[in-house]
Amino acid sequence: xxxxxxxxxxRNRWLYLAGTATLILFxxxxxxAQQQGAAAVAPAxxxxxxxxxxxxxxxxxxxxxxxxxKDMPPMTPWAQERYDAEKPGYGPKASPNGNDPILRxxxxxxxxxxxxxxxxxxxxxxxxxxxxxxxxHEWRPIWTDGxxxxxxxxxxxxxxxxxxxxxxxxxxVQSGGYNDKTWLGSTGYPHxxxxxxxxxxxxxxxxxxxxxxxxxxxxxxxxPVVAPQRIMKxxxxxxxxxxxxxxxxxxxxxxxxxxxxxxxPGK
Amino acid sequence: MRNKPAIxxxxxxxxxxxxxxxxxxxxNSAYDEARIVTITGTVTEFDFVNPHTQIYLDVKDAxxxxxxxxxxxxxxxxxxxxxxxxxxLKPGDQITISLNPAKNGAPVGFSGKKTGKVVFSxxxxxxxxxx
Numbered sequence: 369x370x371x372x373x374x375x376x377x378x379r380n381r382w383l384y385l386a387g388t389a390t391l392i393l394f395x396x397x398x399x400x401a402q403q404q405g406a407a408a409v410a411p412a413x414x415x416x417x418x419x420x421x422x423x424x425x426x427x428x429x430x431x432x433x434x435x436x437x438k439d440m441p442p443m444t445p446w447a448q449e450r451y452d453a454e455k456p457g458y459g460p461k462a463s464p465n466g467n468d469p470i471l472r473x474x475x476x477x478x479x480x481x482x483x484x485x486x487x488x489x490x491x492x493x494x495x496x497x498x499x500x501x502x503x504x505h506e507w508r509p510i511w512t513d514g515x516x517x518x519x520x521x522x523x524x525x526x527x528x529x530x531x532x533x534x535x536x537x538x539x540x541v542q543s544g545g546y547n548d549k550t551w552l553g554s555t556g557y558p559h560x561x562x563x564x565x566x567x568x569x570x571x572x573x574x575x576x577x578x579x580x581x582x583x584x585x586x587x588x589x590x591x592p593v594v595a596p597q598r599i600m601k602x603x604x605x606x607x608x609x610x611x612x613x614x615x616x617x618x619x620x621x622x623x624x625x626x627x628x629x630x631x632x633p634g635k
Numbered sequence: 636m637r638n639k640p641a642i643x644x645x646x647x648x649x650x651x652x653x654x655x656x657x658x659x660x661x662x663n664s665a666y667d668e669a670r671i672v673t674i675t676g677t678v679t680e681f682d683f684v685n686p687h688t689q690i691y692l693d694v695k696d697a698x699x700x701x702x703x704x705x706x707x708x709x710x711x712x713x714x715x716x717x718x719x720x721x722x723x724l725k726p727g728d729q730i731t732i733s734l735n736p737a738k739n740g741a742p743v744g745f746s747g748k749k750t751g752k753v754v755f756s757x758x759x760x761x762x763x764x765x766x
Contacts, residue, residue, distance in 0.1 A: 426765065457664055458664070462664035463664060464664050464665040464738075485709075485710070485713065485765055486710075486712065486713070502712060606716070609710070609711070609712025609713075609715060609716075610685065610711070610712060611685060611686065611710045611711075611712045611713075612685050612686070613685065613686045614684065614685050614686065617682075617684040617685060617686070617687075618686060618687075621686075621687050621689065621707070624689070624691075624705055625687070625689060625705045625707050625743055626665070628705065628737070628741045628742075628743050629665040629666070629707075629737035629739065629741055629743040630665045630737075630739065631739065631741070632739065633739050633740055633741075
């Protein structure tokens with residue numbers, strides 16, 4: 369200490385102390401950021417046969433269709449007629465005064481809910497995986513006990529889903545039994561009640577699922593709709609909030625905000 | 636310049652502080668996403684409800700006339716993840732809010748993209764970003 373005092377004149381010692389303290393203060397966050405950066409480069413390996421947790425897909429535009437228009441196959445006359453009547457709020461046909469079913473608080477349904485704002489949570493239960501969606505505050509069971517999709521089930525908004533592990537890191541879900549009242553996504557596109565959906569949740573590391581989804585509906589599309597692969601990230605500290613469509617609040621919102629924002633000037 | 640090493644340390648620390656963040660994006664065909672308008676006024680109502688939170692405020696225009704603005708934002712859950720609660724705003728609060736205005740020119744807007752935020756009279760800021 370004596371040698372140090374000789375080297376450092378007393379009047380300058382405060383400056384070195386301040387500098388050292390500052391370096392210590394910032395060294396921890398920088399090291400932490402470096403560790404996070406390193407984690408982003410080399411995350412922990414994926415656990416075997418486990419995709420439970422809160423996951424989030426962030427649509428680049430906030431809300432999007434199942435697949436881009438260019439990737440949608442030709443429609444059957446039935447589907448084309450329905451599509452022509454659709455006035456979605458997003459995509460190439462975006463219209464301020466649309467007829468999207470969710471504007472009257474109809475359920476978003478599956479698979480559309482997968483591409484809406486908000487995370488989902490997968491919870492394991494005996495014989496099934498439960499999938500909770502923040503959007504709609506809705507859920508569906510994915511049966512894993514070996515059962516099949518029922519023949520001619522009563523159609524529902526969220527269908528009937530079964531799942532199995534294709535390998536230790538790939539969970540495959542097949543579903544059917546949907547009604548034909550929902551759109552495939554926020555850009556529109558109809559489907560029939562014979563729609564079948566295949567999903568692959570491929571967990572590539574602890575924090576990442578690569579999600580593939582294919583919709584087969586020969587009465588609506590001349591070939592299966594193969595969606596682009598989406599990346600879903602684990603959100604371990606995120607909670608599923610209540611994002612429901614409240615009809616009375618939606619009506620008030622329409623009257624006070626949507627109608628003034630969309631009416632033609634001067635009318 | 637015997638103090639040069641210490642000064643360099645402080646400058647380096649200040650440089651580290653100058654970090655930012657990048658957020659996502661939301662679209663709605665009723666609003667002009669190419670324009671960002673910033674308005675300052677007095678809150679008259681704050682509806683922290685699903686599926687859209689709403690902020691209503693009185694704003695004086697260039698001629699001194701009071702214009703009643705209606706602002707749409709994200710769901711309460713998304714707002715909560717941005718630090719909001721139902722008590723974040725109350726009637727009488729003076730705020731500045733940035734938004735995408737309605738294309739038709741009505742005093743209505745959407746605030747919820749990465750540029751959407753509320754600045755309180757004491758300088759506090761709250762975002763409404765998708766997260």
